[in-house]
Amino acid sequence: xENLPNKSSSALKKIFRYFDSPIxxxxxxxxxxxxxxxxxxxxVSEYYPKEGNEFVKIFPYLNNLVHNIDILFPNKGIETLKTxxxxxxxxxxxxxxxxxxxxxxxxxEVNNSNKKNYFNVSNILFNNYDSxxxxxxxxxxxxxxxxxxxxxxxxxLDEEITFMRRNINNINYLEQKNEVKLxxxxxxxxxxxxxxxxxxxxxxxxxxxxxxxLNGGCVQxxxxxxxxxxxxxxxxxxxxxxxCDAIGIFNTIQYSKYKGYGYNFTYDxxxxxxxxxxxxxxxxxxxxxxxxxxxxFSFRNDKEMKNSIxxxxxxxxxxxxxxxxxxxxxxxxxxxxxxxxxxxxNHELKFIQQWIAASFAGIERLDYYSFGDEKMQKVEKYYxxxxxxxxxxxxxxxxxxxxxxxxxxxxxxxxxxxxxY
Numbered sequence: 119x120e121n122l123p124n125k126s127s128s129a130l131k132k133i134f135r136y137f138d139s140p141i142x143x144x145x146x147x148x149x150x151x152x153x154x155x156x157x158x159x160x161x162v163s164e165y166y167p168k169e170g171n172e173f174v175k176i177f178p179y180l181n182n183l184v185h186n187i188d189i190l191f192p193n194k195g196i197e198t199l200k201t202x203x204x205x206x207x208x209x210x211x212x213x214x215x216x217x218x219x220x221x222x223x224x225x226x227e228v229n230n231s232n233k234k235n236y237f238n239v240s241n242i243l244f245n246n247y248d249s250x251x252x253x254x255x256x257x258x259x260x261x262x263x264x265x266x267x268x269x270x271x272x273x274x275l276d277e278e279i280t281f282m283r284r285n286i287n288n289i290n291y292l293e294q295k296n297e298v299k300l301x302x303x304x305x306x307x308x309x310x311x312x313x314x315x316x317x318x319x320x321x322x323x324x325x326x327x328x329x330x331x332l333n334g335g336c337v338q339x340x341x342x343x344x345x346x347x348x349x350x351x352x353x354x355x356x357x358x359x360x361x362c363d364a365i366g367i368f369n370t371i372q373y374s375k376y377k378g379y380g381y382n383f384t385y386d387x388x389x390x391x392x393x394x395x396x397x398x399x400x401x402x403x404x405x406x407x408x409x410x411x412x413x414x415f416s417f418r419n420d421k422e423m424k425n426s427i428x429x430x431x432x433x434x435x436x437x438x439x440x441x442x443x444x445x446x447x448x449x450x451x452x453x454x455x456x457x458x459x460x461x462x463x464n465h466e467l468k469f470i471q472q473w474i475a476a477s478f479a480g481i482e483r484l485d486y487y488s489f490g491d492e493k494m495q496k497v498e499k500y501y502x503x504x505x506x507x508x509x510x511x512x513x514x515x516x517x518x519x520x521x522x523x524x525x526x527x528x529x530x531x532x533x534x535x536x537x538x539y
Contacts, residue, residue: 119195120355122217123225125188130225141177144170151223151240158243158254169258176265183216183268190216199283201233201357206282206366206443209351212275215264217351222257226354235326237353242332248381249336255385256344256374263373263390274396280368281352282443286436287362289428291478298511301476302483305498307490312342312372312399316452316485318441320472321367322459323403325359327352336383337459342401344383346370349401361429364437365403368444371396400444404437406430406457409464420523427471427522430457431515434475441481451476454487455494465493466528469501470518477511496529504532513539 123130141147148159162170190213199205209217220226221239228237243254267275311319322338323329328350331340343349348370356365375386390396407430434456441449453472457463469486476484488494508514514532521531 120198121195122191124194141174144174156243157246161251172262173258176262179265179268180219196355198355201360202285203283204285206280208278208280210276210278214279214348214351217354218347233357235328235353236332245334249383250334252383252385253344257347259388260347260373279348279370282366284364284436284440285362289432292515298477300505300511301481304485306487309487311452311454311487314452314485316450317447318400318402318451320453321401321403322456323405325405327356327365327403336380341383345372345374345376359405362436364440366440368400369398371398402437402440404433406461406463409462423522424519431471431475434472435479438476438479438481449482451481452485455491464526466497469497470528474511474515500529509539
């Protein structure tokens with residue numbers, strides 16, 4: 119159980135005492151909740167006065183939310199979801215917002231553990247670089263929307279977000295002789311995973327969920343969690359992933375628009391405008407292993423190479439199998455160049471691994487977004503030929519292992535493999 123403060127704690131007494139009198143500017147928030155000047159609030163006051171003023175207006179409603187902490191969390195905490203477990207918990211948007219808010223204003227005591235990611239939302243507010251400031255704007259925008267919904271008694275706050283773990287140790291499905299057809303695939307060289315029609319989206323995760331979202335990281339997982347801060351609460355109670363683990367976070371909302379990638383990431387305004395339909399996302403978090411495990415020139419033996427390849431096929435399979443938890447929903451998953459950023463994975467290999475895993479997991483269709491990466495040119499050109507040649511998932515899996523000790527030109531090696539099915 120991860121403990122939360124209660125109304126009698128010194129931390130919460132601080133917030134209650136302060137709101138006996140009204141606040142006048144966002145810098146008043148700075149004076150109360152931080153022991154020294156926080157550059158984030160100073161910048162908001164100077165460069166984003168509209169957002170700052172909105173936050174001041176709605177903060178009393180967030181304060182009222184904190185007043186209800188003992189009602190919302192009668193057990194004083196949230197159950198820990200442990201490594202290698204098959205388990206899930208559900209929190210309403212109201213519960214999730216409260217936990218996020220307490221961390222945003224530095225009122226949660228976080229137990230240091232090598233089993234969980236770092237959870238202190240306020241940490242990012244003290245960083246001076248531009249992308250950290252833009253992350254903070256996403257977080258501020260999220261709380262502004264929540265405050266407005268609280269003022270309206272909006273029933274959307276009673277919707278539940280499901281946080282789940284899946285662990286599957288058995289890989290016998292890879293050796294089954296029955297023919298599992300390669301699933302359908304639509305290839306996009308432009309666009310974002312989270313803008314399409316797929317009902318599930320892959321988080322290119324760190325084994326510690328959220329990666330560096332609260333410590334300055336700024337790639338796919340961190341940007342996703344910034345735009346959809348409800349996912350960040352998972353850092354509080356979700357332990358590190360094992361090699362056979364995957365994590366699902368279902369029913370989050372994207373609150374902020376953004377531009378750019380990496381350290382060019384910028385907040386681009388609120389997405390919740392009362393006009394644009396609110397889209398819920400089902401996030402599947404899976405962590406890849408680094409390219410060094412596959413590198414032909416790393417002098418690993420053939421068995422080690424194959425085991426590394428199998429590991430990530432199975433990891434993707436475990437993640438994709440999370441779609442089984444919801445019935446009567448098409449199993450369409452949006453993914454892309456998983457493990458090809460910080461871990462420098464081979465683009466062709468990661469594509470093939472995910473296609474095999476999705477097929478074995480019974481996924482109806484993969485929507486694959488390459489982001490226009492030139493390293494995916496051969497995939498885009500030849501994936502239909504690969505499907506025609508190998509016909510089913512088992513054949514493609516066997517062929518991938520056959521060529522694993524050649525070199526890293528996976529598409530060419532598959533096309534040149536002299537074998538008929």
